[in-house]
Amino acid sequence: MRYLPLTQPDREAMLGVIGARSIDDLFVDVPEAARLDGPIPGLPLHASELAVERHMAALARKNLAAGDAPFFLGCGAYRHHVPASVDHLIQRGEYLTAYTPYQPEIAQGTLQMLFEFQTQVARLLGTDVANASMYDGSTACWEAIVMARRVTRRAKAVLSGGLHPHYVSVAKTMAKFTGDVLETSLPSLTAEPDTAALIDKIDDDTSCVVVQYPDILGRIADLSELAAACHAKKALLVAVVTEPVALGLLKSPGEMGADIVVGEGQSIGVGLQFGGPYVGLFGCSEKLVRQMPGRLTGETVDADGKRGFVLTLSTREQHIRREKATSNICTNSGLCALAFSIHMTLLGEAGLRQLARVNHAAAFAAADRLAEVPGVELVTPSFFNEFTLRLSKEARPVVRQLADSDILAGVSLGRLYPGAESLEKGLVVAVTETTTAEDVAVLAEALREVLA
């Protein structure tokens, strides 16, 4: 038991100081019927580091890692190259094994980093302020809907059909219990996003419109008109960004008038990790800041007048306000926020723009190459690094078939929208700087065979 430093003589000496005869004396308050006499039967006993590593490595080998295959999945999680120094730095014990910075005098490392993170995120999203992160994009999206309800005192949210279906599912789950009203729709397999339809749905009961940018099919819409339509009815525009690298090339939602911008920050610094942990981004305009959920770091001075940072505006939060808090959130996603921030610092504006350009160029080269395959049609004329193809066959079995030959071809809309016949031929393909021309050629050839 290599993680337990007490020796048997230590334990006996300590029991002596306490005045207990045995360890059982310390568990006297447990009702007798509920006491376990020894290790729970049927479970393995302690194991060596070598044995555990061997077991876990065997499980890891049962998976097809993205790096071992031509890989084209996106839809809310993207594979990007993360510089080696990012992972090295986040493994420093002073970050990895620190707690939420409740004692700011000895947590300036985390606090200054979070202040830098908040600034980077706000600038990227085009908002005045941003918080110290949320669990992930999907929960940040729901928190934005709730925040819009608090701000507008209205309970109807209009969700775009282009919003990630899992984000819609999360919101539907929560709304069932909170009484929020959601208007949702399926996306249609067309070139145009549903901006016009959204504008038609805004009325005097609407708290917000939630729109993804770029959307689940990869489409890009100008949000300015939608923002104006929201504001005309005193509703808020919530924009959701699941691929923040796109904002290296695309106008930010804040610039186009979004009041709250949330996002999934996984793409920068965090890695795929089979869905988590990720890092939710949350930005808004300055006037809404006191309605924001989550931790916030702010600048102040210490007793000597030196600049320092603290957690602030905590009167919004559960540990002070209890049942009147803006959210029940306690943890953020600190270490993932650190990874995001380090990666963003390494990129800088010039690097982020270059990364975005490389992604975009690779994506449209791939789109053109794939569209040449008989039975493949490009649905989305404009996109960032992710686009939708219409196949001549149902896409989901195609994806499974290609996976059998170790090609991870993309996300079929059948997987995301099971039972929606109008979408079943859709395949969403993501291309990043990690995708090679050879990968694209392999996919094109495989599609040619399977669609023939």
Added chain:
Amino acid sequence: MTINPSGWRPEAPQAGANEAATFTGNRALMLEEPLIFEIGSTATTGVDFGPAPATSGSRLAGLERTAPIGLPGLSEPEAVRHYTRLSRQNYAIDLGLFPLGSCTMKHNPRLNEKVARMPGFADLHPLQPVDTVQGALQVINELAFWLIDLTGMHGVAMSPKAGAHGELCGILAIKAALEARGEGHRKVILVPESAHGTNPATAAFAGYAVEDIPATAEGRVDLAALKARLGPDVAAVMITNPNTCGLFERDMKAISDAVHAVGGYVYCDGANFNAIVGRVRPGDLGIDAMHINLHKTFSTPHGGGGPGAGPVVLSEALSPYGPLPFVAKMPDGHYKLVEEETADEDHPQTFGRMTAFHGQMGMFTRALTYILSHGADGLRQVAEDSVLNANYVLRSLAGTLDAPFAASGPCMHEAIFSDEGLAEGFSTIDVAKALIDEGYHPMTMYFPLVVHGAMLVEPTETESKAALDQFIGALRSVAERAKAGDPTLKSAPHFAPRRRLDETLAARKPVLVWKEPELAEAAE
């Protein structure tokens, strides 16, 4: 880069009494570090992309970002130095005892980190075809079964992203179960005053009215008062066990029975599970739902405030309502993912999805690695050593600090003290800040609310006796000084990277993002 002029406020006094006047503002290994916005440039990058691709225009629908974004970059050596220097301003478990009550700051084994980074786990997309991720699904399934066996419960929801998200999961399962029974009219959740703030916040978020459960003088739930309040309007009680006063709720089974008798459910806040893992199964106490903070009991790193992970174990009554997605093992040994698509067949009463994907996979690999390392015997030893360490602290300091529940029996994994007996004008914060100068992270302060000036000390099982003896000596010394009214405590910490910070100023004039100095001035 070593000079940090903006670390100083020109209008503020230049140096405190203990401030050496150096050119740089540094003091040897205590290094000031500017913000990236003060040292970086938007033209600098620490990443190479190789030759630029040949492009033929763009397809961005005319939405190119033309305005500057304002994101500074650093070269790799500068970035490594920036974040390394910042890291040295943090306290961490790797540096010393971190007795933050209710937070279980135990050692984070490095094998966990190594395993989580194996490409077969770290480099998997959540939407890959399930045949390509069988090993990942097996990890989730193995961990799920450990959690079920260790708690004696029926099922487990793995997807909640943190403790508070787990609380929400449990409360939503309760609400769904009540609605299925046609008892959606139950609108009250009872919560002890000593509960974590997340409990009432969660209940309120799910639309419940929150009422306090009174406590007895010995620091436990007042069973008689609770029973008197139970009725047909009560949906659930939320109890923390062991509780936040560090005590085991002796009447837990009786509480559960009473709540069940009136048709309610029992939620247990499992933040303190570390004290009883392998010694007591919550399922044997009548609990219906309990979240498990993998970052507490099962050693996944706290990371400066997350990511956490909060799987929720559920009783037989609540399991049918648990969230999507989840992993199921098929008779042929294959694992499948139950999502919306097959929910009607496989899990028809689910309350739905709580998060985009499958939960905190990176934390599952770490927690399973930890659990396999300890095994059933080691985990039991974890509980015993954590309780032994806490009682050792409690009894060693009971003569120095007021221990309000010392007569209530042994404590569990944490020892609680009050500020009674400190000199006039001295409070818990002065003790805490002086502990910083002694090289420790302070204990949890002013929580739970039921103890005046509470100091909640949780040493965890990963501290040696020698480490505890030194900590006890330090806390005793500081407490004696506070009782004697030593004025230097009021200005502590003296030796930390920063002295006490002005939190009122931060909240009154929030500065949440950095602005170029001329813009910041214009805003004022």
